Amino acid sequence: MCVALGVDMFDCVFPTRTARFGNALTATGTLCLRQAKYKDDFRPIEEGCDCIACTSYTRAYLYTVVTKETVGCHLVSIHNTAYQLRLMRQVRESILEDRFPQFIHKFFKDLFVEKSAYPEWAVNALRSVNVDLVKAEE
Numbered sequence: 537m538c539v540a541l542g543v544d545m546f547d548c549v550f551p552t553r554t555a556r557f558g559n560a561l562t563a564t565g566t567l568c569l570r571q572a573k574y575k576d577d578f579r580p581i582e583e584g585c586d587c588i589a590c591t592s593y594t595r596a597y598l599y600t601v602v603t604k605e606t607v608g609c610h611l612v613s614i615h616n617t618a619y620q621l622r623l624m625r626q627v628r629e630s631i632l633e634d635r636f637p638q639f640i641h642k643f644f645k646d647l648f649v650e651k652s653a654y655p656e657w658a659v660n661a662l663r664s665v666n667v668d669l670v671k672a673e674e
């Protein structure tokens with residue numbers, strides 16, 4: 537959304553700062569790996585991510601170490617940085633291929649599933665740059 541509004545530089549510490557609290561960024565939302573629901577979850581942080589945290593460790597392992605061992609924060613930081621780099625690469629490619637509005641629609645659909653869950657401020661902000669999240673996808 538920020539890219540659509542013209543921003544091209546972001547808080548460089550966000551992926552690592554949020555990782556220190558056990559939060560992993562994914563296309564379908566943030567996972568709080570401190571939550572007990574991950575103690576028996578043997579999937580990677582994010583399916584399809586090729587970072588070392590996702591290819592070598594499970595959510596269950598990260599649950600056990602994320603708030604206790606420094607390595608937990610390091611692994612989530614590696615994943616979050618990979619996620620953010622991948623996201624920006626996808627944004628850049630969609631702009632170059634002249635399909636950025638469609639990318640935004642898919643990004644929001646993956647993140648929120650239901651249009652009714654889209655934050656009103658985000659809908660209004662994107663509408664100001666002629667991206668209407670509420671109307672049917674193109």
Ligand SMILES: [Zn+2]
Nearest residue numbers: 585587590615
């Ligand atoms: Zn990963």
